[in-house]
Each structure stands twice: as structure tokens, then as C-alpha cells.
Amino acid sequence: MKVIKRDGTCVDYCPDKIEAAIQKANAEVDEAERVTDAQIRNIIKYIEGLNKKRMLVEDIQDVIETRLMEIGKYELAKCYIKYRYTRELVRRSNTTDKTIKELIDGESEYWNTENSNKNSRVVTTQRDYLAGVTSTDITRRFLLPEDIVKAHDEGIIHFHDADYFAQNALHNCDLINLEDMLQNGTNINGVMIETPHRFLTAMTIATQLITAVSSSQYGGATITLTHLAPFVRKSYEYYKKKYTKRKFSKEDVEKYAMEDLKKEVTDGVQTFQYQINSMTTTNGQAPFLSVCMYLGETDEYKDELAMIIEEVLKQRIQGMKNEKGVWVTPAFPKLLYVLEEDNIKPKSKYWYLTKLAAECTAKRMVPDYISEKIMLQLKKNEYGEGECYPCMGCRSFLTPDRSISLGNIARAGNYVEGKGKYYGRFNQGVVTINLPDVALSSGKNMDMFWQIFDERLELCHRALQIRHERLSHATSDVAPILWQHGALARLEKGESIHELLHHGYSTISLGYAGLYECVKYMTGHSHTDNGKGKEFGLQVMQHMNDKCKEWKAAEDIDYSVYGTPIESTTYKFAKALRERFGVIKGITDRDYITNSYHVPVFEEIDAFTKLKLESEFQQLSPGGAISYIETSHLENNLDSVLEVIKFIYDNIMYAELNTKFDYCHCCGYTGEILIDDNLEWYCPNCGNRDHDKMNVARRTCGYIGANFWNKGRTQEIKERVIHLDNKDD
Numbered sequence: 201m202k203v204i205k206r207d208g209t210c211v212d213y214c215p216d217k218i219e220a221a222i223q224k225a226n227a228e229v230d231e232a233e234r235v236t237d238a239q240i241r242n243i244i245k246y247i248e249g250l251n252k253k254r255m256l257v258e259d260i261q262d263v264i265e266t267r268l269m270e271i272g273k274y275e276l277a278k279c280y281i282k283y284r285y286t287r288e289l290v291r292r293s294n295t296t297d298k299t300i301k302e303l304i305d306g307e308s309e310y311w312n313t314e315n316s317n318k319n320s321r322v323v324t325t326q327r328d329y330l331a332g333v334t335s336t337d338i339t340r341r342f343l344l345p346e347d348i349v350k351a352h353d354e355g356i357i358h359f360h361d362a363d364y365f366a367q368n369a370l371h372n373c374d375l376i377n378l379e380d381m382l383q384n385g386t387n388i389n390g391v392m393i394e395t396p397h398r399f400l401t402a403m404t405i406a407t408q409l410i411t412a413v414s415s416s417q418y419g420g421a422t423i424t425l426t427h428l429a430p431f432v433r434k435s436y437e438y439y440k441k442k443y444t445k446r447k448f449s450k451e452d453v454e455k456y457a458m459e460d461l462k463k464e465v466t467d468g469v470q471t472f473q474y475q476i477n478s479m480t481t482t483n484g485q486a487p488f489l490s491v492c493m494y495l496g497e498t499d500e501y502k503d504e505l506a507m508i509i510e511e512v513l514k515q516r517i518q519g520m521k522n523e524k525g526v527w528v529t530p531a532f533p534k535l536l537y538v539l540e541e542d543n544i545k546p547k548s549k550y551w552y553l554t555k556l557a558a559e560c561t562a563k564r565m566v567p568d569y570i571s572e573k574i575m576l577q578l579k580k581n582e583y584g585e586g587e588c589y590p591c592m593g594c595r596s597f598l599t600p601d602r603s604i605s606l607g608n609i610a611r612a613g614n615y616v617e618g619k620g621k622y623y624g625r626f627n628q629g630v631v632t633i634n635l636p637d638v639a640l641s642s643g644k645n646m647d648m649f650w651q652i653f654d655e656r657l658e659l660c661h662r663a664l665q666i667r668h669e670r671l672s673h674a675t676s677d678v679a680p681i682l683w684q685h686g687a688l689a690r691l692e693k694g695e696s697i698h699e700l701l702h703h704g705y706s707t708i709s710l711g712y713a714g715l716y717e718c719v720k721y722m723t724g725h726s727h728t729d730n731g732k733g734k735e736f737g738l739q740v741m742q743h744m745n746d747k748c749k750e751w752k753a754a755e756d757i758d759y760s761v762y763g764t765p766i767e768s769t770t771y772k773f774a775k776a777l778r779e780r781f782g783v784i785k786g787i788t789d790r791d792y793i794t795n796s797y798h799v800p801v802f803e804e805i806d807a808f809t810k811l812k813l814e815s816e817f818q819q820l821s822p823g824g825a826i827s828y829i830e831t832s833h834l835e836n837n838l839d840s841v842l843e844v845i846k847f848i849y850d851n852i853m854y855a856e857l858n859t860k861f862d863y864c865h866c867c868g869y870t871g872e873i874l875i876d877d878n879l880e881w882y883c884p885n886c887g888n889r890d891h892d893k894m895n896v897a898r899r900t901c902g903y904i905g906a907n908f909w910n911k912g913r914t915q916e917i918k919e920r921v922i923h924l925d926n927k928d929d
Contacts, residue, residue, distance in 0.1 A: 202254045210254070215244045222264065225280040233275040235268070243267045332363025339365045343670070348663050355776025356637050356656065358769050359663055360630040360711070364418040368670045369678035372709075373419030373593035374626035374688060377612055379427040381409055381686040384613035388412050388681060398438060399461075402431035403468035407475040413687045414487040416679040419627065420593020420903070422536070424492040425508045427623075429501035432508065436461045462507075469511040477520060477530050486532050488903075492590035494538035495550060496572060506550055509537075513556040516564050522895055528863050529897040531904040535560070535567035536590050539849040558841040561857050562834040565897065565904055568826065568856040571849045578819060578853055581620055589622040591854070594903040596627050596824040599760055602704040609699050610689035624688045625706055629667040631660045632711030632764045634773050635718035635740065636793055640781045644722060653740075657710070657747050661759075664708050668757055672698050704758045709823045710748055711764030713773060714793040715740065716800045721787050728799050728813055741797065741820035748823075760823025763796030767900055770795065771912025790919075791912035796825055801916055807831075807923040808847055815852035827855045828899060829923040833871065834859060840924060857924075858899045865893040875918040879911055 201213040219240055226234045235243075247255075247263055268277035339362040340349050352359045364370045380386075382402055386393045386409065393409075396402040406428065414421055439457035448456065477486050493509045495502055516535065519527035537557045543550035557567050576586030581600045591597050603620035610624050633656050642649035676683035676691040683689045683697055691697065700706055715737055720726055725733030741761070748759035766773070770792040777788045794800045797817035799810050807829040814827040834841055834857075841857065848855045860872040867886035873896045874884050881896060882889045897906045898917055909917065 201248070201252055203260065204254060204256045213248075213255075215248070218244055218247070218260070218264065222280065225276055225282075228279045229275050233273060235271070235273055235276060239271065335364055335366035336362045344663070344666065348659065348666075351659055354780070355634055355773045357634060357660055357663065358632040358711070358713075358764075358766070358773070360632065360764075361418055365667075365670065369674040371417050371419070371671060371706075372627040372629045373596050374413075374417065374421055375590065375592050375598075375623045376410065376413055376421050376423050376687050377614065377624035378406060378409065378423045379623065380612045380614040380690075382406070382427060382431070384686065386681070386687075387685040396431060397434055398464070399428070399431040399435040400464050400468045400471065402428055403472045404475070407472055407479065409681070409687070410476065410487050410489055411479045411481055412681045414489070415481040416682050416687075417626075420488040420490060420534075420596070422490040422492060422590050422592050424494060424497060424590060424623070425512065426492075426494060426497040426501070426505055428508060429498060429505040432461065432465060432504035433501060435464050436504075465507050465511050466515075469508065469515055473512075473515055473520070473530075473533075476533055488593060489533040490536055490590065490593060491533045492536045492538070493553075493567065494536075494540075494570075494572075494588070494590065495542055495553075496538065496540050496588065506553060509553055510556060513553070513560045513567075516566060517556070517560045519564060522863065522865075524865055526863055526868075526895075528895045529564045529861055529904070529906075531897065531906045534594060534903055536570055537567035538570045538572050538588065538590075539845065540572040544846060544849050554845065555838070555842070558838050558845060559835075561845075562838060562841050562859055563861055565857070565859050565861070565899060568854065569845060569848045570854050571852060573849055574815075574851070574853040578822075587620045587622075589620075591824065591826075592625075592627055594765055595763065595826045595854070596707070596709070597822065597854075598622060598625055598707055599704065599758060599822055601758075606703055606705055609703065609705055610691075612690060613686065624686075626688055626700075628671055628701060628706055628708040629664070630709040630711045630762060630764060631663040631667070632713055632766065632769070633657065633660050633744075634714060634776070634793075635712055636714040636721065636773070636777055636787065637780070639718040639721040640777065640784075640787070642722070646722070649722060650743075653743065654747075657744065660710055661747070661751055664710065664759065665755075668701060668708055672696075672701055702756045707758045707760050707823055709760055709762035709764075710744060711762045711766075712744060713764050713766050713770070713795060715797045715817070716794040717787050721784070726800070726803065727797070727817075728803065728805065730813075734813075737797070738816065738820065741817060745820055745822070761821050762823035763818075763821045763825035765900075765903070766795060767905070767913060768910050770916065771910045774912055790915060792916040797821060798827070801830075801920040804921055805923060807844060810923055811844075811847060811852050811855055818853060825854065827852055828858050829855070830858045830920045831924040832922055833861070834924070835861075844924065856899065858920075860898075862897065863895040864888050865895075866890075875914060879914045879918065881908070881914075 202210050203213050204210055222235065222240050243264060246267060247260060265277050265281060268280060343365060344359065348359065351357045382405065383395055385395055388408060393405055396405055410421065410423065436457055439460040440453055443453040443456050476489055479486060481487055495505060498505055520530045522528045542548050543554045545551060560566060570590065572588045575588045579587050579600045581587055581603050582605055587600045587603065600620060603622065604618060608615035612624050615621060638653050638656055639649060641652050674697050676695045676697060677693055681687050683691050684693065689700060716727055718740065719733050719737045723733050723736050725731065727733045727737030744761045748761055751759045773793050774791050781788060783789050797814060799805055799814065810829055811827055818825045818827060844857060861870065862873040863870050864873065864883040864886060866888040867883060869883055869885035873881055873894055875881055880889055881891065883894060888894060891908055897904050900909065900913065
């Protein structure tokens, strides 16, 4: 007989273990209540006489309890039940020691590569990780049902950010309402922050607000430069007043005021860039920040906004100095450049900004591009009007269903009746479904596939409901900067945030990963084939959208389909698939699975075909997604970059270009640091392999990572094909 243990492993039946357990209970009761050795043997014979090929360990224990009570040994049965319960507590307690030791020792591959933007060796990051280990332990043992924990452990689903879940007040990503905080004042740690009078002051305060907000949640945050543009005019008026007082002529007043203003804009942007990259949040990293550059957000301050955008792009092109004093690519802030009529055509007024953006992309991998044209087609409010706005963090997009009729439930100081409201909104969290596991579990039986798919989606639904329920108990006091002082709302002290979790004001995300492997296994085709594979892939995506619509209608919670930016989880899912289903060529034979709906990195396809094809799938990922192309070094071929940018404007809502511009400390080489067949990074010029002596930046799931990656992600990076090269043909 085989015995199935609680962790699912199968072991040989051992009667000695049964005898030992009963004897331990025997020792705890009076002699009159004890069973004899013969009675113990009879219980064992009874179990063996059931002639079971396999038994769960819990079923064996149930039989023992029943037999003890049948022979009148009630106290002993009670003691045995107590012993069984105590053993269960021991099994479920103190699960963190080994994990903490691995983290502190710095010898764990998992911790050293868990997040490509965190250095696990520094104390600030370790402190966050140590808190996360505790949170994960509490989450697993007390906050989640066993079936969800089991599904997470087996890689069937992924319950994101369990390391922050124990605190019921933390949410994922958001759009910071910087305008309300700067124009109407705010408060940080009990200190009143009044409206600034100069651009430089506004930029300094903005970095402090961003750091405070980022320390009160765990995901990415986005601001828009539009909210800072009015302070450029304030500074200009300040300088005009200064020179007018000195009796300068009107011409000289404007001339010198503009010179001073340009200097202040340069200084303000530099201050912002250095502070964002040098500050550390409570998450043990620089703020995970995106900065939106959207001229269409303002008419009154468009020229001032253009000044800021120009300076941001110029300084990002320059980069930031590393410890050797060499200009390298910083990971943050992520830049989002909105393509629109005023900047997409060579004769348009702000075309010069788009050319700067192309130069920046070629050298520093940012900005990413949002097409106003396509977004207005896809993101419609309740009146059928298209709306354009940035994503929260690296890719999370709100749905605009009730952006107007919601009213100002957050009571923001800058709310305008009749206009869509996006800044101040947020995401409640993510649970991701492993699509290849659904496919492989079905054994290619299409009816079974849809049945298992629905079961897994309902599992994700329950996990998302738990996320929502936990956050719903928070009050505004838990994070005043968010809920009381304008970042997301201006609620009263002690007021519940519950209403902000409903009515479409915030989203909650059904993530998905591995569409390619799922489709390939079920149909034998890639979802890029424009045939059977693509048709099935679109059906899978539509089914997830239909489920989210169904849940949303029933609960008034804004469920949305989200192309998960899995980093370390791509490796976890791949290993889990191999353990469950073995090595299947083209499906489970790599150490990673494909992110979201993307064309697999190893599939040969040109840049324009890839973006056009993925645009169809991006439409079915309304809660968040981003497409990309891999390029060769394009710093001297900006015409190609501009052609891609124009194509993005006409064809896809959100996309980026992945370029390479690394640096070797040993020989000074700049270019692409390579990966060998053993998945080790090395300088192609001098052979340097020391991670501490090279700067490598790669796009990882929508954002730039610079602290290296786990085995699975490194293999994925190595196998990326070039979609746009540097050749004339």
C-alpha cells in the first residue's frame, strides 16, 4: 500500500509509524485508558485489511480515531486527536527559518535574482525581504485557503505579492493625483506642504511625495509632467517681476527671464532625476515610477509642458553616472511618451520632441510609446467618447467605463464635473493563471480544456475576492498620504476606503501567462499563424474577458484581464510544468514560459508584423499589457526608430523598443554584454564576467532591470531574436 502525505508525495506504507503515534498518545493517559500492544496490532491489521492500494494519511488517522472510540478508549482517542492537531500546528509553524537564513547568507539564487531592480545584499532591501518572508508565512498559514496555497505552490496560479498581503492596507499600483497635492496642498508625516511658487520647488516636493506614496503601496506609480507645467509659468512670472523691478526694458525682461527659466527647468529636472534614483522607499528600492509626457493633456500650459519634456529627454539621453563616473542607463523613472497629431508628423509643431524621444529610445531604451489615436478608439467612457491617459506603473490600464458618472467619490480637490477622472485611481492586486497548465491538464481534449479553464478561472476569482475583501477593511488612517492628503483621495480620518474599491474607481486584475505555449499544445500551431492557432488564442483571451465581465456585473468590482509582467514567476511556472508533465518539446523544454500574449522570443518575425499581430491581442488585455520589439544598436539609425514610432501611432496602443547599451568597468566597452551557453554574462571585448564590474540594462516585462535575473529569465533574454536590425535593407 502507498500513503499519500499532506504535501502530495507518495511513500510506502509503514505500520511502525502508526504504532509509534498511538504509543505517544498512550503515554499521555491513565493506565486504565491505554490500549494494549495487541489492540494496537488489531488496529493496524484492520487498516491493512481494507486492501487499499493508496490511502491519504488523513484517512488513516481517521480510521485510528474511529477504532479507538469503538473499543471504548475515548480519552485515548481524544489524546490522539490532540496529538494529531499538535503535529499539524508544528508542520504549519516556523516555516520561515530556512528562508531567512538563505536570504541573510546571500547564497540563494532565488533571493539574489528575485527582482532585477533590488539588490538583496544591501540592508534596506534585506529589511523589506525579511518583512516579506513574515508576511508570506502569515498569508500562507492564516489568510488563504489551502487549495489556493496548493495551487500557487504547484504553479497552477500565482498569488502575487504575498510578501505584502498580511497588511490589509497595501494595494498594487496607481496614478498619483499630483495636481491636487501641489495645487491644493498636502501633508507628509504631519508636516503641511503648501502650494509651491516655483518650478524647482515643485520638482523637489514632487520627489518627496512620490517617495512617500511609493512607500505606502507595493506596485508601480505614475505621474504626469502636465501637473508640473503650471509651475514653469510661475517661475517665468517670478523672473519677469525681478527684472521689471530693476527697470529693464520689456525686451530684456523677457530675454533674461527666459534665460533664467531655462536654467531653472534644467536644474529642476536634474533634481528630480537624481532624487528619484537616489531615494529609497520602504520597499528597499528607488520608487518604481513612470513619468507621462502627454501634450494633449493641456492647452493652457502646452508650451511649458514641452519645455519640461524636452529637458527630461535630453537628460535621459545623457544618462546617469555610475560609480566609475561613466554615463549609463538608469532603470527609473520609466518614461511614457504619448504620440498625437501635434508630434507625429515631420511638419507638426512638436515633431522635434518626437525626434528627441527616438534618440533617447535608441540609447536608453525609453520612452515607451502610447498611441493617442488607438487609445481613443479602444478606451471609451460611458458616453462613447474615447479617452487617453497613462498606465499605472509599467502596464496597468484602467477601464474608463464610468470615469465621468462616478462623480468625485474620492473628493479630490481638482475634480471637474463632467470630465473623466483617472489620477487618484489604483489597482487592488493581481492573481495570474498559468495557461499552459490548463492546456496540458486537458491532454488536448478540447471539451476538457474549457472545463478545466473555467475551474481555474474560478480559483483565480476566489483568490481575487480574498484580495478585495482584505483591502476593504482598511481605513484612511493606515496611509494618510494616499487616502487623506490627496494622492488617491481626500477622505476624513477613520473613514473606510470601501467605496473606492467599487463602482469602477479601481481595478483588480486577472493575470495570465503563457498564451503561446497553451495554443501551441492544443492546436499544434503558434497563435501568430493567422489561422487556427490565432483563432484559438483569441478565443482564450475573449473567454477571460467574458468571465471578468460576469464577475464585475455581479459584484460591482472592476475585474480586468491583465498581461502579467512575470519576472521570476516565468521560471517558477516553467519548472512546475516540467515537474507535472515532463519535458515536452516546444512546450516545457525551456526554463521560462512566454509572457502574456507575446510572440515567443525565439520566433523569427519582423518588427512591424509582430506589432500589428500583437495589437489584436492587446485589445483583449484591457487591464494592462505592453508589446515590444528587440532591436540591434540603433543610435546611428534614428530613421528606423522613427518609422517604428509612426507605425505604433497607427497600429497599437502601447509599445516599446528594446535596445542595448551596456558598460564594462574593466575595459570601458560600451555596447551589448553577452550571455554564453551556461547563461553567464560576459564582456565580448575583455571577457569580464564579474557582475559587480559591469552595467547591464534589459527590459524585463515592461520595465528596465539592472540587477541581473534568474536562470529562466536569463535564458529568455539570451534567446530573444532581433526584430529590427541596423541594416539598410
